[in-house]
Amino acid sequence: MELLGLYHYWVFAVLLMIGFYAVVAKVNLVKKLIGVSLFQAAVFLLYITMSKVTGGTAPILQEGMVDPVFSNPLPQVLILTAIVVGISTTALGLGIVVRIKEEYGTIEEHEIQEIDRR
Amino acid sequence: MNGMDVHLPVLQVVVPMLIAPLVILLRPPGLAWAATTTASLMAFLIAIQLTAGVLGGNEYYYELGGWSAPFGIALTVDSFSALLLLIVTGASTLALFAGKASLDAQIEAPRQPLFYSAWLLVLAGLAGILVAADAFNIFVFMEISSLASYILVAGGPDRRALPAVFKYLLMGTIGATFYLIGVGLVYMMTGTLNLADMELRIHEVADQKPILVAAGFITIGLALKAAVFPLHVWLPNAYTYAPHAVTVFLAACATKVALYVLLRFDFVVFQQNLAGHEVQFAAFLMPLAVLAILVGSTVAMFEKNLKRLLAYSSVAQIGYILLGASMVSVLGLTASLLHMFNHALAKGALFLTVMCLALRVADLNFRHLAGAARQMPWTFGALIVGGLSLIGVPGTAGFISKWYLVTAALDEGLLGIAVIAVIVLGSLMAVVYIWRIVETAWFKSPTEGAATLTEAPLPVLLVTWLVALANLWFGLAPSLSLRLSGTAAESLLQHLP
Numbered sequence: 001m002e003l004l005g006l007y008h009y010w011v012f013a014v015l016l017m018i019g020f021y022a023v024v025a026k027v028n029l030v031k032k033l034i035g036v037s038l039f040q041a042a043v044f045l046l047y048i049t050m051s052k053v054t055g056g057t058a059p060i061l062q063e064g065m066v067d068p069v070f071s072n073p074l075p076q077v078l079i080l081t082a083i084v085v086g087i088s089t090t091a092l093g094l095g096i097v098v099r100i101k102e103e104y105g106t107i108e109e110h111e112i113q114e115i116d117r118r
Numbered sequence: 119m120n121g122m123d124v125h126l127p128v129l130q131v132v133v134p135m136l137i138a139p140l141v142i143l144l145r146p147p148g149l150a151w152a153a154t155t156t157a158s159l160m161a162f163l164i165a166i167q168l169t170a171g172v173l174g175g176n177e178y179y180y181e182l183g184g185w186s187a188p189f190g191i192a193l194t195v196d197s198f199s200a201l202l203l204l205i206v207t208g209a210s211t212l213a214l215f216a217g218k219a220s221l222d223a224q225i226e227a228p229r230q231p232l233f234y235s236a237w238l239l240v241l242a243g244l245a246g247i248l249v250a251a252d253a254f255n256i257f258v259f260m261e262i263s264s265l266a267s268y269i270l271v272a273g274g275p276d277r278r279a280l281p282a283v284f285k286y287l288l289m290g291t292i293g294a295t296f297y298l299i300g301v302g303l304v305y306m307m308t309g310t311l312n313l314a315d316m317e318l319r320i321h322e323v324a325d326q327k328p329i330l331v332a333a334g335f336i337t338i339g340l341a342l343k344a345a346v347f348p349l350h351v352w353l354p355n356a357y358t359y360a361p362h363a364v365t366v367f368l369a370a371c372a373t374k375v376a377l378y379v380l381l382r383f384d385f386v387v388f389q390q391n392l393a394g395h396e397v398q399f400a401a402f403l404m405p406l407a408v409l410a411i412l413v414g415s416t417v418a419m420f421e422k423n424l425k426r427l428l429a430y431s432s433v434a435q436i437g438y439i440l441l442g443a444s445m446v447s448v449l450g451l452t453a454s455l456l457h458m459f460n461h462a463l464a465k466g467a468l469f470l471t472v473m474c475l476a477l478r479v480a481d482l483n484f485r486h487l488a489g490a491a492r493q494m495p496w497t498f499g500a501l502i503v504g505g506l507s508l509i510g511v512p513g514t515a516g517f518i519s520k521w522y523l524v525t526a527a528l529d530e531g532l533l534g535i536a537v538i539a540v541i542v543l544g545s546l547m548a549v550v551y552i553w554r555i556v557e558t559a560w561f562k563s564p565t566e567g568a569a570t571l572t573e574a575p576l577p578v579l580l581v582t583w584l585v586a587l588a589n590l591w592f593g594l595a596p597s598l599s600l601r602l603s604g605t606a607a608e609s610l611l612q613h614l615p
Contacts, residue, residue, distance in 0.1 A: 023288055036291050043298050050306045075305070078254055082298060085261045089291050092265055096272060096284050103277040112281050 008049040015042035027109040029100065033093045040086040044079045051075035123171065127180045127193040127249045130164050130203065131259075133157055135242035141235045147227055154234040155214040158241060162211045165203040165245075172200040173601060180249075188315050192251040198606035199248040201455060201599070202371070202378050205462045206244045209370035210237070212466065216581035217363025220473045224274050224361045233273050239266035240367070244375050252311045253301045256379055257294065260343070263375075264290045267368060274361035282355035289342055289352045293376075296339030303332035304387075313387055320391040333388045333395070337402070340383070343376035346403075346440060347410030350433045357429035362473040365425065369432055369469050370462040374439070377458070381443055381451075385610040396446045404444040408540050410437030415547035419554070424475070424482045427551055428468050431508065434544060435461045441537065442523050445530060448607050453522035455603035456596075460507070460515035463589050467504030470582040471497050474574035484554070489564025491556075493571035496579055498559050503586040505552035507593065510545050514593040518600070520545065 003010075015038060022035025051072040059070035097107055104112050137157040144150040168178065178195035181187065195203070214237075225233050243263025250256045268290070272283040305311055307328050308319040320329055338349075345353040353373070357365050388395050414434030421427040439461070442454030472482065474497040479486055491498040507514035510521075523541055527534035573579065592599055 020292070023292065029284060032288060036288060039292065040295055043295055043302065046299065047302050050302065075302075078311075081254075081258060085258070085265075085294075088265055089261075089287065092268060093284070093287050096268070096280055096287065099272070100280045100284065103280060109281075116278055116281070 008045070012042050012046045012049070015045065029097045029107045029109065030094070032109075033090060033097065036093065037086065037090055040082070040089075044082060044086075047075040047079040047082070123167070123176075124180065126164055126168050126171070127178050127195050128182065130161060130168065130195075130207075130249055131193075131242050131246045133160050133164065134238040134245065138235045138238035138242065141238060142231050144231055147230075150231040150234045151214070151218055151221070154238055155211070157238055158207065158211045158214050161241060161245060162207040165200070165207040168195050169200040169204055169602070171195075172197050173598075179251075187251075188310055188312055191255060192312065193249045194251045195249055196606065196609060197602045198378065198382070198455070198610065201459060201602040201606060202248050202375060203245060204602075205374065205459060206241070206248065206371045209367050209462060209466055210241045212470075212581055212585060213363050213366040213370075216470055216473065216578045217366065219575055219578060220362050220477055223477065224363075229273070233270070236266040236269040236273075237364075237367075239263070240270060240372075244371060247375050247379060251313055253304070253313060253316070253383075254311045257298055257301060260297070260376075260379070261294055263372075264294065264343075267364075267372060270364045270368070271356050271360040273364070274359065276359045278355070279359035282352075282359050286352040286356045289349070293339045293342030293349075296335045296342065297379075298339075300332040300335030300339060303328045303335065307332075313382065316387050317390065320387070326392065329388070330392060333384070333392060336383050337380060337399075340376050340380040341406075344373045344380060345433060345436055347406050347413060347433060347437060350410070350414075350436070353433060354426055354429040357432065358423065358426045362425075362469070362476050366466060366469040366473060369429070370466040373432070373436055374458045374462065377436070377439060377443075381454075381610060385451075389611075400444045400446050403440050404537075407437045407440035407444055408537075410434060410440065411540055411544040412547075415544050415551070418551045419547055421551075422484050424484065424487065424555065425469075425472050427555075428465065428472065431548065431551065432465060434548075435465070435508075438519075438523065438541070438544070441541070442519075442526060445526050445537075446611070447526055447529060448604075448611050449522065449529065450526035451607035451611060452600075452603050453519055453526050455606055456522055456599055457519035459599045459603065460519045460589075460592065463515050463585060463592060464504050464507035467500060467582065467585040467589055468508065470578075470585055471501040471504065474500075474578050474582055477574055477578065478571050484558045486565065487555075487558050488562035489559070490571055491559035492564065494573050497574050497582070498556075500579075500582045500586040501555065501559075502552075503589055505548075505555065507589040509548040509552060512593075513590065515589045515591075515596070515599075517593055518596045 019035045019039030019042060023032050026032050053069055053071050056069045056071040059073040101107050104115055134157050137153060141150050141153050144153055180193040182191040240263050243259045246259030247256050250259055268283050268287050272279050304316060307323045308316055310316055310319055342349045357369055384399050411434045414430050414437060418427050418430040421430055439454050439457050442450045442457060507516040510516040524538055527537040
């Protein structure tokens with residue numbers, strides 16, 4: 001049962017590998033970028049799950065709280081930064097794909113290699 | 119330390135970072151370049167001041183906003199970071215000084231302010247990695263510098279840069295994400311992100327398995343960023359098709375900063391906490407280093423494009439740096455750090471001559487360079503000096519680091535003999551590929567275009583020769599680089615059993 005109890009880590013690992021597979025196996029550049037985004041999203045989940053404390057609530061101190069249990073806010077803040085990095089990467093990547101389309105007329109990797117070889 | 123000195127570590131990052139957005143506003147031609155060069159020069163002067171302080175025995179420790187370490191953000195500068203700061207800021211400044219003509223030719227005027235802004239962000243990011251004292255800030259700075267450097271590489275007129283930079287982006291992002299997973303695992307077990315704090319807390323952890331996994335993730339992720347063989351495939355194309363000034367800047371320092379983080383993590387954080395870590399580290403990286411030297415040099419020997427040849431030679435040189443580190447001895451690590459510095463000098467000089475050539479020759483393929491040395495003796499003279507330093511001829515900077523590498527290998531017994539054989543073989547291969555350039559440029563009969571070539575513009579040539587002469591200077595009087603890398607190696611390996 002312990003293996004099932006750690007299901008959120010399984011989600012992390014499976015999602016990570018799906019993303020990685022897309023990056024390696026797909027020839028369409030946009031699909032590759034989707035893969036990278038999935039890959040990064042998996043890591044966000046890893047951070048979020050580790051910050052969860054059983055029975056913990058959002059870390060906001062209010063009046064009248066007796067022995068409050070909070071989830072750890074730090075990984076959440078870290079991942080907020082990492083999400084921003086992820087968005088910038090995707091945006092820049094898409095920008096490059098647009099430029100590739102303008103210059104080569106295609107976004108399929110093997111066709112680009114074909115054109116460059118000529 | 120007096121008033122201003124205390125703030126130097128943070129100024130190292132803040133100066134380029136704050137000037138970066140301002141540069142975008144500078145539309146008149148030349149102004150953006152002037153502002154960028156000034157900012158870069160300021161960063162270089164700060165790095166020199168920091169180095170002088172470190173050599174004088176100062177310890178730089180800066181708490182951002184006055185918040186103390188495990189909770190606030192801390193910055194530190196020791197001799198290891200000072201050495202790398204010198205390389206990074208120096209390479210940026212010299213590339214900018216020399217690169218104006220080349221960049222004007224390669225980047226359209228309206229896009230120049232944006233381009234220079236990205237340049238400063240790369241500089242700020244790389245400097246940030248070097249002064250940051252915690253793992254997460256290293257990640258953020260790493261991504262700032264990487265994202266900006268993708269822009270720089272893609273900025274040139276060659277469309278082949280675009281697929282190259284896309285590959286660079288994919289591999290760079292995966293590398294950074296691997297690093298992030300590793301940091302997450304360490305944080306999960308220790309509850310801290312501060313490197314010094316991690317080092318103390320890891321051994322309190324009962325189950326060491328996640329730490330071992332984290333060490334794997336961090337090492338692989340950074341090896342990707344550092345273009346360690348066989349994760350180097352993004353490097354040759356990215357360096358070849360980038361604007362020439364960008365290649366001078368990035369080739370001299372970008373991969374070395376990733377190696378800096380790698381060595382920091384493996385030797386400071388993991389070394390004293392994981393049983394047998396030094397053996398695993400050596401057994402994993404030494405074969406890769408040897409392969410990098412042999413494969414990189416072999417490909418360089420057969421390459422037809424001058425810039426690509428030098429890019430593959432960079433793959434091989436990263437191998438030498440790793441080879442020294444994977445001996446896990448003070449002498450080996452000293453050689454490794456020394457080679458970071460000396461390789462930056464040699465490759466800086468070589469890529470500067472490439473920039474000189476590109477201003478005059480349409481194509482950097484060997485057949486277009488035939489006989490060009492007769493018309494451009496000064497450019498090719500600098501290329502020879504850089505090449506000799508790359509080979510490791512006595513009297514040049516490259517010799518010093520290879521000498522230390524061989525001395526360190528002699529302490530390793532039988533394995534050391536094999537390592538020395540690889541070093542000698544790699545150097546001989548370097549002789550071959552440098553000789554191919556010399557043969558083409560001097561002894562082949564010139565093509566039709568070559569007769570009308572003229573020497574590169576004086577300012578570019580002056581900077582090129584400055585770097586070329588620095589190769590000789592640090593080959594004859596290496597006390598500065600030796601002292602820095604020696605103390606850095608000792609402090610990194612102080613926990614070695």
